[in-house]
Amino acid sequence: MQIIYSDQFSQWYVGTGECLDSIVAKRQQSVLSVNFATSSCSVRSVQARFVELWLYVIQRDITAEMKEKNPWHRPLIIFIAILIALGIIALVATAVVQNKPLQPQKYKYGIVLDAGSSHTAVYIYRWQAEKENNTGMVQQIHECDVKGKGISSYSSSVERAGLSLRECMEEAKEEIPIWRHRETPVYLGATAGMRLLRKENASVSDQVLSSVEGFLQTYPFLYQGARIISGQEEGAYGWITVNYLSDNFHKARATMGALDLGGASTQITFVSQQQVESPENSIYFRLYGKDYHVYTHSFLCYGKDQALKLAMAQQLQTSDLPLRDPCFHPGYSQERTVESVSSSPCVSGSPALSSHANFTHVGAGNGTLCHSAVRRIFNFSHCEWGRCSFNGVFQPPVEGQFGAFSAFYFVMNFLNLTSDTLEESKEKLGQYCSTPWAEIKQSYPHIKEKYLAEYCFSGVYILTLLEDGYSFTSDKWKDIHFIKKIGGSAAGWTLGYMLNLTNMIPAEAPDAPPLPHAGYVTIMVLFSLLLVVLLLLCLKLFCWPACTRSKHII
Numbered sequence: 001m002q003i004i005y006s007d008q009f010s011q012w013y014v015g016t017g018e019c020l021d022s023i024v025a026k027r028q029q030s031v032l033s034v035n036f037a038t039s040s041c042s043v044r045s046v047q048a049r050f051v052e053l054w055l056y057v058i059q060r061d062i063t064a065e066m067k068e069k070n071p072w073h074r075p076l077i078i079f080i081a082i083l084i085a086l087g088i089i090a091l092v093a094t095a096v097v098q099n100k101p102l103q104p105q106k107y108k109y110g111i112v113l114d115a116g117s118s119h120t121a122v123y124i125y126r127w128q129a130e131k132e133n134n135t136g137m138v139q140q141i142h143e144c145d146v147k148g149k150g151i152s153s154y155s156s157s158v159e160r161a162g163l164s165l166r167e168c169m170e171e172a173k174e175e176i177p178i179w180r181h182r183e184t185p186v187y188l189g190a191t192a193g194m195r196l197l198r199k200e201n202a203s204v205s206d207q208v209l210s211s212v213e214g215f216l217q218t219y220p221f222l223y224q225g226a227r228i229i230s231g232q233e234e235g236a237y238g239w240i241t242v243n244y245l246s247d248n249f250h251k252a253r254a255t256m257g258a259l260d261l262g263g264a265s266t267q268i269t270f271v272s273q274q275q276v277e278s279p280e281n282s283i284y285f286r287l288y289g290k291d292y293h294v295y296t297h298s299f300l301c302y303g304k305d306q307a308l309k310l311a312m313a314q315q316l317q318t319s320d321l322p323l324r325d326p327c328f329h330p331g332y333s334q335e336r337t338v339e340s341v342s343s344s345p346c347v348s349g350s351p352a353l354s355s356h357a358n359f360t361h362v363g364a365g366n367g368t369l370c371h372s373a374v375r376r377i378f379n380f381s382h383c384e385w386g387r388c389s390f391n392g393v394f395q396p397p398v399e400g401q402f403g404a405f406s407a408f409y410f411v412m413n414f415l416n417l418t419s420d421t422l423e424e425s426k427e428k429l430g431q432y433c434s435t436p437w438a439e440i441k442q443s444y445p446h447i448k449e450k451y452l453a454e455y456c457f458s459g460v461y462i463l464t465l466l467e468d469g470y471s472f473t474s475d476k477w478k479d480i481h482f483i484k485k486i487g488g489s490a491a492g493w494t495l496g497y498m499l500n501l502t503n504m505i506p507a508e509a510p511d512a513p514p515l516p517h518a519g520y521v522t523i524m525v526l527f528s529l530l531l532v533v534l535l536l537l538c539l540k541l542f543c544w545p546a547c548t549r550s551k552h553i554i
């Protein structure tokens with residue numbers, strides 16, 4: 001079929017069809033008249049030809065008529081089409097940006113080894129890849145306690161220091177998906193045990209560190225170094241950990257002080273309103289857009305294991321043998337070498353100790369006398385500052401709430417003193433210390449005797465350190481919270497250390513989410529409405545001449 005349109009005559013000449021001799025279509029304004037000259041067509045096929053022709057004419061006619069009547073018609077349609085396209089892009093982009101966190105979770109991992117004086121622990125942390133800078137997002141997913149003693153005890157067979165970590169590092173390989181191994185950072189931080197070994201023999205402490213370094217490098221993880229962290233760092237990172245886990249930084253709430261008791265050192269860290277007089281005790285952080293001036297001090301040799309050596313050395317120098325120790329249970333008796341006490345770098349410089357080789361350590365079980373003996377390892381007599389804790393160390397008065405973790409928790413939890421007042425704790429501890437050793441052993445058959453024997457001393461030491469040393473008076477005692485974990489993650493310096501080294505706590509508050517939920521919903525609804533209106537408008541512009549014409553034809 002051939003259709004010819006003549007603008008001049010407003011006529012369409014349509015050639016002949018299968019059964020049509022001729023077709024002539026004529027348009028007068030919006031009325032289309034068609035003449036069919038047919039010889040053998042059915043009514044149906046004539047109708048079909050008419051519709052076909054009608055559609056063609058309408059299509060051509062609309063464009064012609066629109067051009068003629070409204071020269072802006074075409075640009076308007078293009079403009080509306082662009083608007084619709086932009087609207088769709090805006091809707092999709094808003095939805096993508098807003099719903100980004102709803103994408104499938106992609107976890108990242110980090111490993112920190114806490115090489116303490118008494119033992120090494122391996123912590124595995126996990127966080128969502130997209131939420132690295134949101135506080136509270138990093139969680140501990142695994143803890144492995146390395147069998148045996150701390151790495152500083154391998155001074156006479158340094159190569160074994162690295163190998164001791166094998167079991168826990170194999171566990172780490174199992175815990176972390178293989179495809180993340182290469183990008184998972186591994187940090188080893190050694191604390192007071194290695195600080196003491198470095199003091200005694202720097203080259204041996206270097207060899208121990210090289211041994212663990214060499215071993216850790218045999219793993220597929222991203223090795224980030226093995227080093228001895230300073231006492232300030234240990235205190236500061238412990239403080240960061242407890243406040244990060246409590247969400248105090250993100251919510252700009254008052255922070256919590258941190259009390260960490262190890263085997264060879266102890267740390268106290270808190271925000272003080274008072275001026276920190278000694279620069280070495282002052283640290284400054286800017287976290288999430290807020291400034292923190294923090295007081296911290298680490299007492300080397302005042303971890304509970306070294307404090308026990310200090311107390312025994314003190315008693316050995318001033319008492320007759322056998323040593324009747326009020327910090328051990330009545331009936332307790334143990335043969336010891338003087339060397340086991342005097343060899344510590346914390347104790348050396350006590351000439352009176354060298355006169356004996358061995359001694360019998362006998363328990364006398366008396367809380368009050370134990371307190372007096374423990375007090376003697378602290379020096380309260382000299383202070384060059386406005387105020388001191390002990391040993392001439394500046395300390396402002398304790399302020400706010402405190403989290404007391406590590407051995408503070410282990411000991412106080414064992415003694416069931418975590419929720420007692422100071423007075424109740426002293427009373428209960430006095431009773432515990434005077435309980436005969438045989439009875440204690442019977443009550444706790446599964447605890448190793450070496451550890452069991454020391455709880456009386458450790459409890460008295462903790463109370464003395466907190467009350468006499470740091471000046472936590474009876475009314476401030478309730479502000480100390482003995483904690484092991486916060487929300488499943490251990491309280492300790494390791495998490496803070498990793499957060500700092502991976503820059504996961506920004507100095508400035510991260511940008512607010514792209515839109516608050518209400519804003520997001522409003523924008524989406526408004527854009528959708530606008531699109532619907534534009535679509536209707538567009539349809540109308542495309543359709544109205546045709547719609548009008550069809551009315552006339554029908």
Ligand SMILES: Nc1ccn([C@@H]2O[C@H](COP(=O)(O)OP(=O)(O)O)[C@@H](O)[C@H]2O)c(=O)n1
Nearest residue numbers: 116117118119191192262263264265407410
């Ligand atoms: N379950 C446990 C684990 C450790 N501890 C003690 O907690 C202390 C941990 O000290 P650490 O090995 O971290 O030593 P530092 O290097 O921190 O001084 C040691 O005195 C351990 O004996 C405990 O009393 N109960």
Ligand SMILES: [Ca+2]
Nearest residue numbers: 116191262406
């Ligand atoms: Ca520790």
